[in-house]
Amino acid sequence: MKLQIENIAIGYAQRHADTRLLAERLSLAAPEGELIALLGRNGVGKSTLLRALAGVAAPLQGRVLLGGEDIAGMTAHERARRIAFVTTEHVAVAHLRVHEVVAMGRAPYTGWFGTLSAEDERIVGESLERVSMGAFRNKALESLSDGERQRVMIARALAQDTPLMLLDEPTAFLDLPNRYQIALLLRELAHGTGKTVVFSSHDLSTAVQLCDALWVMTPGGVAAGAPEDLMRSGALDAMFGGTPLTLSPEGVVKLDRPAKYTVKITDTAAISRIAALAARTAERCGFRPMTDKTGETPVAEIKILEEGRRFELTDARNGTAFRVDDFHALAALLRQFGDAL
Amino acid sequence: MKLKFILFLVLLAALFAADVLVGSTGVLWPFGGGDASAGEIAQRILFDFRLPKAAVALLAGIALAASGLLMQTVFRNPLAGPYVLGVSSGASLGVAVFLLGLPMLGGAGIARDLGVAISAWIGAAAILLLVMAVSARIKDIMAVLILGMMFGSAASAFVDVLQYFSSDTALKGFVIWSMGSLGGLSHGQLLIMAVCVAGGLLLAAGSVKSLNLLLLGEGYARSMGVSVKRVRGVIFLATSLLAGSVTAFCGPIGFVGIAVPHIARMVFRRADHRVLLPASVLIGADMMLFCDLVSQLPGSDLILPVNTITALLGIPVVVMVVVNSKRGRMM
Structure with missing residues (x-):
């Protein structure tokens, strides 16, 4: 079922103050069978928006329609x-x-005592299988890891058998492989069952790689579109406005740090992977790595020797050279050198 | 699981029989030999004293255990219970206001009994309302607990003030009530208590599904169609009825409400209220009958206040729960 958000305003009541308005005039749509990630910084109103979509807290203005029906009018x-x-x-x-x-x-479908019918039992079993937790049926929830627990909570949502599934930060507290697995699972659910799945997340890289659409929430409003659309328009970068973070075209977030000095990297063995790592080390220590072509005067030179097993750092001013065996020692040298400059 | 239920039922029958047969006048064999007059005395002791007393112990155990379970789930606090959150003190305050403040309304017989019961419900409900209002704002388990104790202490302080200003006869009536005991209830009082406990239990039984959903949290419960406000209201009513009635007729009895649900969880290893409610009710009844039996100290003329026995049994359980909850577990 299609989810439509029509011109809503969200916010929350505060004690001793006016209602805090988080966003207004939001209009968004989520088609059937798509996985959508809701991104945005802390406190921007992601949870409040999800609660409004869930009907748990009514929006201050506007309507949320599911399959054309206003959810505020439902019991x-x-x-x-x-x-x-x-x-x-x-x-x-x-x-x-x-x-x-x-x-x-299954609570919305069972009687006052919550007795499960054979059909309910089947749906419960199927939901557990779908999240690959069939073997954990009789385990105590307490004994599960965070990732397994989240799968169980998703199975519970599946058993509810709804056309719309909302998840508030389902991948928070999970390690990287788990975050990908949960996002992958949600993608399979959306595409395989035709559910509309909206989840909030801080994990940009999984969202960019796996979601059909992103809703990027900033204090100015919400930008919606495919990850690539938002990259093209620059809306994704808006999330990092005012911070030293930038988004590369590959969807990787980088910390932008001003570098005062340049170091030259000479790769005698011509191993581009090692040269790239050396460049990373230099950047991490506050230097701008340069290739042979640029016109700047480097303050030092890093030479890659012996097929990348040794490195030599040469001071461009007086020619003193130090040899080290790994990047850890090279970084220590670079930091010392930078402090002395 | 069925076996455990049967075991506790058998235990209940045994304890009930023992509680009826053993008492301060020694072991009673009502149907065995002896001359006619001795038999008649035995019959009177049995039907006017021991049977009502055992029935009251049974009802009190059921009511306190059920109210403790309801409060623990609704407050999402493993240490909630009618005594620790001050609900019993609230009921005492209600009774004190009725017996000391308005002695002219005292009356006699069934009117007085009903008055005591109603004032206890109102007192229990008032404190419960306060604690619920506070816990809606403060999510910290310990903070809610401390505030509950403060409300309870405040209620007790009011009772002290009332005692200071009241007449001797009114005071005497109240002091006798406040010493609390499972015995000495008239058949009328027993009937009121039974009806109240049955009513409270019915309300609780009707809410088992919502109580289960509330285990996941209010957000989850709401998303599955539970009207949290309504469930809270029903549980509020049930708890006031259950804890208030017991306090009205037996005085404040501590640590049964808080400890029994935990014993039920430990024995049955379930969180489902469809199991926990009957299990708590059963274990609560067992525990009160046992405490009553012990308090009579078979073979001596001494009768200990039942409150001391429940405290001795309940406190170790509570201590264990506190130690567990400090390790991050909710219930």
Whole structure:
């Protein structure tokens, strides 16, 4: 089902102050079967926007439509059958078992006692299989790792059988491989089941590589589009406005540091990989690496010797040279050299 | 799991029988031999004293354990309970206001009993409302607990002030009430208590699904269609009814409400309220009957206040939970 956001304003009530407005006149759309990442800096209003989409907190203005129907007009029960939400709440309850958590996703469909029908049981099992947690059915939630736990929470959302799934920072606290796996899983879910999946994240590189569209939230508003569209328009860089970070065309974030001095890198063995690493080392120590062609006068020269097993740092002013065996020692030399300049 | 339930049921039957048969007048064999007059006395002791007392112990255990479980889930606080959060003190304050402040309304018989019960509910509800309001703003488990204790102490202080200014006869009535005991309830009082406990339990049983969803957190519960406000209201009502009635008729009894749900979790190793509620109710009844039995010190004329026995049994469990919760576990 298509999700449409029409001209909404979001914010939250404050004590002893006016309502804090986070964003207004937002209009966005999420087509069926797409994975969308909501990006933006801390405090920009990602969670508030997700809560508005989930119908947990109503927007200050405007409408959120799901399949053309205003979610504000639905009862809590109707909403629960259309929107599943994975929140940032940490569940730390002893003896709670994995299949019990997933079975809770069936709550909008079961009676007052929560008894599962055969069909409910089948959906619970299927949801667990889909997130590859079938073997953990009877394990206690407490005994799982953060990544496994997040998979269980996603299985619970799956069991809720909704056309829209929202996740608030599902990859926070996860290591890099886990972050990719969770994002990949969400992508499979969106494409394989036709669900619309929107998740907030701080992980730009997974979002750029795996999402069909990004919503980049800044205090000025939300820019939406495919990752490449946002790179072309520069909207993705807007996230880093006022910080020394820049985004390379490959989607890699780099720290921009002004370098006063230049060092020349001479690669005698012509191993480009080692030369690139030497350039990185120089940059990390506050020098601008240069190739032979540029016209600047370098303050020193790094020579790569013995097929990259040794390095020589030569002071361009007096010709003193030091030889070292690894980048760690080279960096120490460069820092000393930089301090002396 | 079924086996555990059966075991606790058998234990309950045994404890109930023991509690009825053993008492300050020694072991009673109502149906065995003896002359007619001795048999009649035995019958009277049995039906007017021991059976009501055992029934009250049963009801009090059920009510306190159930209210403790409800409070722990709704407050998301493993250390919540009617006694520690000051709800029992609130009920005492209600009773004190009724017995000391308004002695002219005292009346007698069933009207007085109902008055005591209603004032206890109102007092319990007032403190519960305060603690709920505070816990909506403060998420820190320990802070809510300390505030609950402060509210409880404030209520006790009010009771002291009331005692200071009241007449001798009113004071005497209140002091007798406040010493608390499972015995001495009239059949009318027993009936009021039974109806209240049944009502509170029904409200709790009707909320098991929502209580389970609340385990994941309010956000999750809402996203699955739970009206958190409504559940809170129902649980608030159930807890006031359960904890208030027990306090009204037995005086403040500590540590059953907080400890029993944890014993249930440890024994049954489940978090599901469809298991925990009946398990807590059963274990609570077992525990109160056991405490009552011990408090009579079979073979001696001494009767200890049941409160001391429940404290001795409950406190180790609470200490264990505190140690566990410091390691980051919720329940």
